[in-house]
Amino acid sequence: PHRGVGTVENAAHWAYATDWDADREASPDVRQILRKRSRYESGNNPWLKGMISTKANGIIGTGPRLQVTTTTARLNDKIEADFAAWSRAIGLAAKLRTMRLAQTRDGEAFAVLFSNPALATTIKIDLQIIEADCCRGDYRKTANDFEVDGIRYDQYGNPVAYYFASHPGGGDVSGKGTWIPAENVIHLFEQERPGQHRGIPELTQALPIIALHRRYMLAMVNKMENSANISGVIQTGELDGDDIDQLEDDSTFKPFNLPRGAFVPLPRGYRLQSHMMVNPTESQTDFAQQVKLEVAWSLGLPRNVAFGDSSEYNYSSGRMDYQAYDKNL
Secondary structure: OOOOOOHHHHHHHOOOOOOOOHHHHOOHHHHHHHHHHHHHHHHHOHHHHHHHHHHHHHHHOOOOOOOOOOOOHHHHHHHHHHHHHHHHHHOHHHHHHHHHHHHHHHOEEEEEEEEOOOOOOOOOEEEEEEOHHHEOOOOOOOOOOOEEOOEEEOOOOOEEEEEEEOOHHHOOOOOOEEEEEHHHEEEEEOOOOOOOOOOOOOOHHHHHHHHHHHHHHHHHHHHHHHHHHOOEEEEEOOOOHHHHHHOOOHHHOOOOOOOOOOOOOOOOOEEEEEOOOOOOHHHHHHHHHHHHHHHHHHOOOOHHHHHOOOOOOOHHHHHHHHHHHHHHO
């Protein structure tokens, strides 16, 4: 290891680097912490909320459309019309959008296919969205080698069943739930590492700088508020011995308000100076823009899409940036 100046800082920087496998790295406790922080930030940051919504809207749009290409045009039209009616009846586009929002914010989302007799359509299949917290291991039983936090696999790595319990945030922490066959479950997440079975929020890498941005903004607001609370200061000039003897004790000075447009008579030796407020707007804006760009790139959003602003682009530049985003979609 390198020895010299900065060794302690360098060791602190790499303190959390591990050689764990994907499932241990993304353990249930770690994923729970990441979900809570990601939900908090996305729920309290309007820019982040807009970026997440923009990505979900771009991917899902108005929902999937079915195109049937058999040799019988009448049959094609009939199947496509039935699919469109069924999609509207179950709110498919809205449910898929919610799942995509959850994938960015929570790291994963689940949906269970079930038969809903209340549907007016011929097709009775419906989709129930389930939050990631609900898919968790049945801790009343001993997990086997083919089970990863609520997902059971066969010896070939194929999911066999998913264990869904009540949401732990709802007050029920018993872990009592139901195993659902894998053919009735949709598990949406991005596998970033070989052997990874559960997803982590797409915002994970951006969480530290989002918190840093909020701290910076609050510090700037606090600074400006404190500056605005002091309208001016009273100073003494150069004083000789007689003036010093005539000065009143500093402790007698009290804060006072001045009427608009007033002239202020002051004791001998004192002068009134307005408080100069310096607002580093340019550096503040640059810092905020840089943070937003880093967050946007972690989500695969180009600048003009993330900001909803192409005012600094010409048309060809805007299209060029959008092409990579379009391929990503």
